[in-house]
Amino acid sequence: MEMPLNLRLAFRNIFRNRVRSAVALAAISFGCISLILAGGFFEDSFLRMREAYIHAHLGHIQVYQEGYLDKGNSKPFDYLIEDPATVEGVIEGLDHVKDVTPRIGFSALLSTGESTMSVMAQGIDPEGENAMNVITSIKDVTTSLEFSKGETLGKDDVFEVNIGRGLARALDIEVGDSLILLGNTVGGSFNGMDVTVKGIFFTASEEYDNYTMRIPIALARQLLRTEAAQTLVVLLDETENTDLVLAQLQDLARTRNLKIEMKPWYEMADFYNKTVDLYDRQFFVLKIIIAVIVILSIFNTIAMSIWERTKEIGTIMAMGFKRREIMRLFLLEGSILGIVGGVLGTLGGLLCAWLISLVGIPMPPPPGATVGWTASIQLVPGVFMTAFVISVTAAIASSVYPSYKASRLVVADALRYA
Amino acid sequence: MPIIEARNLAKDYNLGKTVIHAVKGVDLRIEPEEFIALAGPSGSGKTTLLNLLGCIEVPSSGTLQMDGREVTRLSADQLADIRHDKLGFVFQTFNLIPVLTAFENVEYALLKRRLSPKERRDRVMDALEEVGLVEHARHRPEELSGGQRQRVAIARALVRQPEIILADEPTANLDHLTGGKVLEIMKRINEERKTVFIFSTHDPKIMEIAGRVVYLRDGEIVPAGD
Numbered sequence: 075m076e077m078p079l080n081l082r083l084a085f086r087n088i089f090r091n092r093v094r095s096a097v098a099l100a101a102i103s104f105g106c107i108s109l110i111l112a113g114g115f116f117e118d119s120f121l122r123m124r125e126a127y128i129h130a131h132l133g134h135i136q137v138y139q140e141g142y143l144d145k146g147n148s149k150p151f152d153y154l155i156e157d158p159a160t161v162e163g164v165i166e167g168l169d170h171v172k173d174v175t176p177r178i179g180f181s182a183l184l185s186t187g188e189s190t191m192s193v194m195a196q197g198i199d200p201e202g203e204n205a206m207n208v209i210t211s212i213k214d215v216t217t218s219l220e221f222s223k224g225e226t227l228g229k230d231d232v233f234e235v236n237i238g239r240g241l242a243r244a245l246d247i248e249v250g251d252s253l254i255l256l257g258n259t260v261g262g263s264f265n266g267m268d269v270t271v272k273g274i275f276f277t278a279s280e281e282y283d284n285y286t287m288r289i290p291i292a293l294a295r296q297l298l299r300t301e302a303a304q305t306l307v308v309l310l311d312e313t314e315n316t317d318l319v320l321a322q323l324q325d326l327a328r329t330r331n332l333k334i335e336m337k338p339w340y341e342m343a344d345f346y347n348k349t350v351d352l353y354d355r356q357f358f359v360l361k362i363i364i365a366v367i368v369i370l371s372i373f374n375t376i377a378m379s380i381w382e383r384t385k386e387i388g389t390i391m392a393m394g395f396k397r398r399e400i401m402r403l404f405l406l407e408g409s410i411l412g413i414v415g416g417v418l419g420t421l422g423g424l425l426c427a428w429l430i431s432l433v434g435i436p437m438p439p440p441p442g443a444t445v446g447w448t449a450s451i452q453l454v455p456g457v458f459m460t461a462f463v464i465s466v467t468a469a470i471a472s473s474v475y476p477s478y479k480a481s482r483l484v485v486a487d488a489l490r491y492a
Numbered sequence: 493m494p495i496i497e498a499r500n501l502a503k504d505y506n507l508g509k510t511v512i513h514a515v516k517g518v519d520l521r522i523e524p525e526e527f528i529a530l531a532g533p534s535g536s537g538k539t540t541l542l543n544l545l546g547c548i549e550v551p552s553s554g555t556l557q558m559d560g561r562e563v564t565r566l567s568a569d570q571l572a573d574i575r576h577d578k579l580g581f582v583f584q585t586f587n588l589i590p591v592l593t594a595f596e597n598v599e600y601a602l603l604k605r606r607l608s609p610k611e612r613r614d615r616v617m618d619a620l621e622e623v624g625l626v627e628h629a630r631h632r633p634e635e636l637s638g639g640q641r642q643r644v645a646i647a648r649a650l651v652r653q654p655e656i657i658l659a660d661e662p663t664a665n666l667d668h669l670t671g672g673k674v675l676e677i678m679k680r681i682n683e684e685r686k687t688v689f690i691f692s693t694h695d696p697k698i699m700e701i702a703g704r705v706v707y708l709r710d711g712e713i714v715p716a717g718d
């Protein structure tokens with residue numbers, strides 16, 4: 075199959091002046107590559123942040139007793155899952171579910187004997203939680219919960235606890251210290267326990283590390299005098315499957331009359347959402363800037379290549395081509411230039427992203443976090459699409475005015491053009 | 493009925509301070525099958541008159557009819573349609589599209605016609621055959637001599653089988669011999685296909701072949717016998 079004549083003509087016109095076209099194509103590809111790298115870098119930050127939150131704190135979906143989301147804040151102990159094992163069993167039966175682990179959180183007082191602070195105590199199942207903390211989806215990252223001193227809770231620990239780094243600093247706590255944990259039971263009476271510090275942890279969220287301690291859920295249940303769970307944290311194989319599993323779970327809750335309700339991670343990751351929103355806006359501005367740069371750098375080339383064909387335009391107008399047909403011809407050329415530039419840019423972007431990811435970009439800790447990391451460039455189809463569309467659009471946009479001017483030429487004048 | 497009838501046709505160019513009257517009230521009837529030369533000194537208005545007759549320039553005053561239809565007040569698109577359906581053009585500087593081969597240059601004139609690929613090919617080859625350039629179909633303009641280029645241009649004008657072909661000094665960029673051959677081809681097409689040719693020229697020898705010569709001076713037709 076031969077290419078239609080007008081396409082053939084457009085292609086050949088683009089390659090008529092090799093040096094000039096190469097420069098224009100370089101400008102377009104350069105813009106495309108910049109967008110792919112910037113977008114892929116943002117996506118990488120999002121991915122890391124998201125996975126860190128999910129694995130350290132949120133899980134993919136959290137399941138509560140019905141009513142908890144509305145009223146759990148004021149009366150946390152009135153909305154507990156009384157029979158967590160059954161619900162856990164049901165959830166574990168779903169596809170894509172990797173891990174379900176119970177939690178019970180409460181506020182308590184933590185005392186060293188000298189000083190006392192109000193803390194968030196989180197009763198966790200060490201085994202389930204440790205499995206959840208493992209991150210497999212990001213290169214060079216293995217866990218979302220890291221220990222500056224000591225180590226994480228194990229399944230045989232009874233009175234051992236982990237303390238957030240900020241909290242440990244505030245109370246001047248070291249590994250091995252004995253502390254007193256004081257709290258209210260579910261029934262409302264006062265209860266206290268002696269605990270031993272086993273490790274001091276930090277996560278991607280400094281705020282979390284400033285107020286939180288993690289204790290074995292058995293200890294929490296003993297302190298609170300309940301067998302219930304407050305939250306069942308569900309971890310999936312892939313973050314992309316969240317909505318799928320959420321829908322299945324909602325169905326299941328309805329048909330089995332489980333009296334539970336649930337929230338996906340993204341409804342809880344407020345900081346993440348705000349960050350993504352902020353970066354998206356920055357990226358939007360960046361897209362505009364790059365589009366403008368591309369347009370400014372190729373406009374002249376396109377205009378020149380059209381002007382110098384004035385006589386040719388006069389000739390084909392004399393042959394009976396109409397203004398809009400002339401305009402279409404040049405817009406077609408602009409589109410092809412954009413498409414060729416976009417394809418080159420996409421390939422270049424892939425190559426650059428791969429090279430940069432190979433080396434890695436050393437990064438300082440993001441706001442609210444405590445550790446630096448090595449960033450890479452994520453290859454996200456959406457980013458490639460955007461970069462490609464912007465390249466093509468910029469090339470077409472640069473052709474609009476020269477094409478319009480060309481289409482408005484007076485035939486006789488165009489023919490006289492030397 | 494004349495194929496073209498111009499009445500009191502005039503074209504002024506407004507250059508700000510001065511106005512140039514390039515064509516001043518020309519009356520001209522062109523009959524079917526004619527082979528007409530426009531002659532006259534440089535600046536006498538030959539190109540302007542050809543452009544007016546070819547609907548690529550709009551007259552300042554006067555009227556122009558083609559096949560009895562008034563075309564003076566038509567829109568740019570309607571004029572383009574007339575050029576597409578009835579007219580073919582040949583230029584002094586050939587005006588081929590440099591990135592297209594001889595074949596493609598001729599094919600380009602058929603771009604807006606709905607034809608099967610075979611029909612299109614046949615018509616292009618017919619036109620090239622008519623000007624004796626079948627073997628050069630795959631050549632780009634830069635690989636052709638001036639005379640060959642002009643023959644491609646004639647094939648391009650011819651391929652749509654127009655009623656009229658307008659040629660502004662088609663031989664001026666060619667040597668005498670080559671120009672003569674190009675003119676012979678035009679004359680043969682005129683005789684075989686009955687295509688009307690209107691062309692401008694400086695060359696007295698070429699005027700001899702013309703069926704009729706219209707002399708211009710200062711934008712006016714010089715009466716016969718003057």
Ligand SMILES: Nc1ncnc2c1ncn2[C@@H]1O[C@H](COP(=O)(O)OP(=O)(O)OP(=O)(O)O)[C@@H](O)[C@H]1O
Pocket residue numbers: 487505507512513514532533534535536537538539540541
């Ligand atoms: N676009 C234009 N603007 C201003 N003046 C013009 C324009 N086109 C033609 N003229 C003037 O109109 C007059 C007629 O020009 P035209 O080109 O028709 O002459 P011509 O007979 O074809 O001359 P030549 O033999 O040199 O080609 C000349 O004085 C020319 O300068």
Ligand SMILES: [Mg+2]
Pocket residue numbers: 538539540660
């Ligand atoms: Mg002239």
